[in-house]
Amino acid sequence: MKKLKCQFYFSFRSPYAWIVWKLLRNVFPNDIEIIPSWNPREDTNILLQNRGGEFLYVNMLKEKHLYIMHDIQRIAKELGFKLSFPVDKSNTDWETIHLCYLYAVDNGRGKEFLDVVFSARWELGMDIWNIDNVKLLLQQVGLNAKVIEDSKWYSYYQIIGVGKLFEGYKNGVFGVPFFILGNSKFWGIERIIPFIRKWNSICDWEDFIDEKNISLPSEALYDFYFDHGGGCG
Numbered sequence: 001m002k003k004l005k006c007q008f009y010f011s012f013r014s015p016y017a018w019i020v021w022k023l024l025r026n027v028f029p030n031d032i033e034i035i036p037s038w039n040p041r042e043d044t045n046i047l048l049q050n051r052g053g054e055f056l057y058v059n060m061l062k063e064k065h066l067y068i069m070h071d072i073q074r075i076a077k078e079l080g081f082k083l084s085f086p087v088d089k090s091n092t093d094w095e096t097i098h099l100c101y102l103y104a105v106d107n108g109r110g111k112e113f114l115d116v117v118f119s120a121r122w123e124l125g126m127d128i129w130n131i132d133n134v135k136l137l138l139q140q141v142g143l144n145a146k147v148i149e150d151s152k153w154y155s156y157y158q159i160i161g162v163g164k165l166f167e168g169y170k171n172g173v174f175g176v177p178f179f180i181l182g183n184s185k186f187w188g189i190e191r192i193i194p195f196i197r198k199w200n201s202i203c204d205w206e207d208f209i210d211e212k213n214i215s216l217p218s219e220a221l222y223d224f225y226f227d228h229g230g231g232c233g
Helices: 015-024 042-050 062-079 095-106 110-122 131-140 145-149 151-170 189-202
Strands: 006-010 033-036 178-181 184-187
Touching (some): 006 015, 033 095, 033 110, 095 110, 095 151, 131 145, 184 189
16 A cells, blocks of 8 residues: 555543544554644743744534533443543643654654543543653653653653644644545534545555444444534534
């Protein structure tokens, strides 16, 4: 198979990204690049703008937020997923936890970090932006939690993070969960099946993903041309 760009953009902030991760974690293509997308701090946003990029996500209306809460409750109940909504502050710092994901990837613990952070946020209701909790989550996957106190560490991963945000900007990532396969883009839970079918149409046989092995919510089976995208953005 000709190697095509295969990417999954996520945010720990998004309940839809959590659902997609739980559904596809064990069937993702080996070559997929899992890329964080988050609301950057002001200084990080300036660095992003200096590169000619911007963060494309637009904060949602209260009514849409309430709709998403009910939507996620329906999906979680149907799939039998434990759900506990976290309570976020208006000035929540989403950056540190996502930079820690990049740190985890560098140390071969990326998937494990995704597991524990998504679970902590959406199944336990933990405030994953709290520094003490961030340290605890790093420790749970066997990583040095003290690194986040080091300004050099932060500056190093901030630059890497700006690169990821800029790549998302160039690729038109306006929300999550967001898949890119070659020139094809898929946003939201309803696009899981189109993404898988596109993948299966080009992959080697040993990388084929059997849809029957994935317990998709009924929402993911709706006519994806007309229904809500099932994503945050």
